[in-house]
Amino acid sequence: MIAPPGNAIEVKQLQVRYGSRTVLGDVNFSASRGKVTALVGPSGCGKSTFLSTLNRLTDLVPGCHVSGEIWVDHCRIDSPDCDLGQLRRRIGMVFQKPNPFPMSIKKNIAMPLKEHRFAKSEINDRVEDSLIKAGLWNEVKERLNHSALRLSGGQMQRLCIARALALEPEIMLFDEPCSALDPVSSDVVEDLIASFRGQLTVLIVTHNLSQANRIADDVSVFWIRENTGTIIESGPLKRVFSAPQDPIAGAFLQGRRG
């Protein structure tokens, strides 16, 4: 399951407004297929908003207006004829707070599978398969019909990852997936995300620079310029950390700013 080369995501001149307030402007971004890209930067500079433009979760926000070009796999997702259900199946998303649905572990994964018309006979196998991929199978195989809300925080987060993986996505978006977890669970989830390298295109928002350092291939630094969030530096992790072109990005990555 090695992905073909090329850019999985290509964003040009993206601007996002909430009412009259511009939260993101002049954003140009690309993510290589099969690589892990870390999005870093201080709070409130639009990293999460950027992630939610990619699967059009911004549609849920009243008054949110997105302009510019967003290409996912050479397909413009900001056009009106984009199949949103299919788009969101191909782009999995995991949030900061682990929040499985209030139902059994198995149903958490099976319900989205049924919605996306995966064959009924395959559902049990796919549930097992995705739980194995998320490293949760051995911990929950005895209690698949128990409530997902009785799992620990780290287990819940891995269930959310399994739920997204079951739909066979090509891209996974993580919005600070470890920041609500204890250190041990955080390590488990981090290793899991690192293991997707080469198979999935991963975008991860993180406030933890050493985490970005450990798992990312590429990094993009967000910053606020003239009250608007934008990307001030992006490129391969080693190059950005060792020889940043933007002095503010350099100061931020060395822990002197932000």
Place this chain on the structure above:
Amino acid sequence: MSEGSLGKTKTPLYSMFDVVFKVIGWGCAAILIGAFLWMMASLIAKGGGRLTAEFFSGEPTNFGRSGGIGTVLISTGLVLGICLCLSLPLGILTAAWLSETVLQRRRLRFCITRSLDLLAAVPSIVFGLFGMVFFCQTLQMGFSILSGGLTLALMILPIVVTTVYAAFESIPSYIRLNSTALGLSKTTTLWRLLLPAAAPGVMVGTVLGVSRAIAETAALIFTSGYVTRMPESVFDSGRTMSVHIYDLAVNVSGGESSAAATALVLMAVLFSFNLVAAGISRFYYNDSAAV
């Protein structure tokens, strides 16, 4: 510092306030419970002796002075059934629509919620007159259980909608966010995630609606009428418990014992509705995660 110094300080002001509020609080509770007990005691004293098996099965005789309330119970059940059959689905769907799709159109939502509040404040006699003109005459349903049930449905609709709407609004937004991110349709989100989460609110709305409907007289006198015989169908006229109590108390001298006994039955029905609702919502709150 010696040990005794704490005991010697003057009683501070705030602890005096504590005592005063404690007395007021207990006093209020005692008045409330006392009033209820007094009412129950006088009902039991007047009508308790009438509560026999025949009372529940028999037809009222001698204008209700004697006999039972069997036919009245059946009419009440039919009126309530029709009322809930219309108001529950309509109320839940309206609340879901208000909360899930009108979100972005503030002015429209304002108009709808304001008119619901207004409707909730309309006196029941007005609903009764409207029901008589609209259901009985215009739609030619006559004085019937059907007309009464439909009128009551309209009357309790605002209660159901506002309670269920509040339940939908209190659902944490992450459920919608996760559901959308997984590509689930709005319909699936509503049926599989939001409605189960709103179930306790739906129960509360149902109980409030039923309580209002079962206590209603004014809206029914003009729509369902007050004949006491066994209804043959929902197109027949019928008398509910509240109407029966009202009629016995106002129009029939010597009907007090029947009125009190019927009131006791009505209280028992209301009480059991509340118990069931409390049980169901406790089940949902404790084990909202259950399969």
